[in-house]
Amino acid sequence: MLSSNNQFSALKNKQVLLTGGCGFIGSEITKQLSKAGAKITIIDNLSSGKERHIRGLKGITLLKGDLSDTNLVKKAVKNQEYIIHLAALPFIPDSYHYPMEFFEVNVNATINLALAAIKEKKVKRFVHISSSEIYGSSRYSPMDENHPTTPHSTYAVSKLAGERVVYTLHKEHELPVVIIRPFNSFGPNITQPYIIPEIIGQILKGRKELTLGNIHSKRDLTFVSDTARGIILPLITDGVIGETINVGSERAVAIKDLVKIISELMSKDVQIKIDASRFRPYDVDSLICDYGRANRLLGWKPEVSIADGLKMTIKWMVNNKIELTSFKGWTSSYRKDHNDKT
Ligand SMILES: NC(=O)c1ccc[n+]([C@@H]2O[C@H](COP(=O)([O-])OP(=O)(O)OC[C@H]3O[C@@H](n4cnc5c(N)ncnc54)[C@H](O)[C@@H]3O)[C@@H](O)[C@H]2O)c1
Numbered sequence: 001m002l003s004s005n006n007q008f009s010a011l012k013n014k015q016v017l018l019t020g021g022c023g024f025i026g027s028e029i030t031k032q033l034s035k036a037g038a039k040i041t042i043i044d045n046l047s048s049g050k051e052r053h054i055r056g057l058k059g060i061t062l063l064k065g066d067l068s069d070t071n072l073v074k075k076a077v078k079n080q081e082y083i084i085h086l087a088a089l090p091f092i093p094d095s096y097h098y099p100m101e102f103f104e105v106n107v108n109a110t111i112n113l114a115l116a117a118i119k120e121k122k123v124k125r126f127v128h129i130s131s132s133e134i135y136g137s138s139r140y141s142p143m144d145e146n147h148p149t150t151p152h153s154t155y156a157v158s159k160l161a162g163e164r165v166v167y168t169l170h171k172e173h174e175l176p177v178v179i180i181r182p183f184n185s186f187g188p189n190i191t192q193p194y195i196i197p198e199i200i201g202q203i204l205k206g207r208k209e210l211t212l213g214n215i216h217s218k219r220d221l222t223f224v225s226d227t228a229r230g231i232i233l234p235l236i237t238d239g240v241i242g243e244t245i246n247v248g249s250e251r252a253v254a255i256k257d258l259v260k261i262i263s264e265l266m267s268k269d270v271q272i273k274i275d276a277s278r279f280r281p282y283d284v285d286s287l288i289c290d291y292g293r294a295n296r297l298l299g300w301k302p303e304v305s306i307a308d309g310l311k312m313t314i315k316w317m318v319n320n321k322i323e324l325t326s327f328k329g330w331t332s333s334y335r336k337d338h339n340d341k342t
Pocket of ligand 1: 019020021022023024025026043044045046047048049050065066067068085086087088090105109129130131132159181182183184185190191192
């Protein structure tokens with residue numbers, strides 16, 4: 001994995017609070033910050049994050065608990081200079097089943113953290129992690145930060161609400177906010193059954209015919225070490241407070257082509273079987289990032305190729321015998337559950 005930790009030497013001995021630091025992107029950020037010698041406090045309720053993702057890393061205090069716990073958050077924020085807020089419910093299909101919970105975590109708990117951060121006068125940066133999903137399907141490509149926002153899932157709506165809340169708190173209370181909108185990330189320590197571990201997982205199970213949904217949708221793929229670097233850089237970069245910045249690679253791959261690349265890397269010959277029940281009710285056709293602003297303001301660009309990143313992801317899944325939750329259906333159970341109760 002490429003690493004650019006020397007560029008984070010300014011964070012040596014600095015206090016950094018990271019929410020969701022045991023998760024997929026969070027654990028890579030923890031690793032990069034730890035190598036830079038930062039003093040890291042993590043709040044994580046371990047709902048999807050794993051302690052083993054940060055095991056052995058130096059300079060870490062893990063507060064196991066929920067972001068909605070006001071006292072815990074107050075304690076965690078005390079004396080922090082830098083905050084990175086990643087904790088969220090991130091898996092879109094889950095939001096069809098639990099839309100209220102997505103707003104509880106992605107919006108209300110975010111407000112809880114931001115209000116505590118406003119009171120802690122030492123905070124120099126509050127880097128809030130949004131998502132490219134807030135854009136909805138592309139009206140033009142690549143998509144810059146001025147692209148209209150028409151979210152296609154309650155997850156995406158909750159992420160849009162979350163970033164608007166922190167931006168408004170920045171304007172009202174001078175919270176030093178930077179909003180990062182990552183596009184699809186992949187790599188070791190993935191916690192959710194996103195499309196890449198799904199494809200690798202089906203091949204590892206020995207399937208010759210992969211069962212997939214919409215194979216024509218295109219996603220912009222960024223290796224997790226690059227995403228993490230794009231999230232840490234705003235902590236140490238001047239002139240970025242109040243900015244919203246895309247972090248994505250502009251390398252869009254259709255799911256059917258992804259299957260071809262992965263199966264070739266794994267030396268397996270596979271076919272695709274379309275399962276209509278896997279189609280998302282309101283899918284996003286294409287997300288392709290214009291990372292010009294990240295490049296101008298942060299000096300960021302992707303460093304890891306898709307093939308190299310996929311090789312590291314496959315190796316991690318094979319070595320750790322990773323099996324993510326198998327597919328349970330995209331369609332919402334909310335209506336049924338709701339009707340049952342009333
Ligand atoms: N992975 C991607 O491709 C991607 C793309 C765009 C945006 N994002 C955003 O990046 C962030 C991290 O996503 P990820 O893919 O690493 O997911 P993840 O599920 O691995 O990480 C989320 C972390 O937050 C923790 N968490 C969840 N709810 C919590 C709560 N109430 N209190 C405390 N901790 C809680 C989880 O245990 C986990 O460690 C999210 O905000 C997500 O919306 C991810």
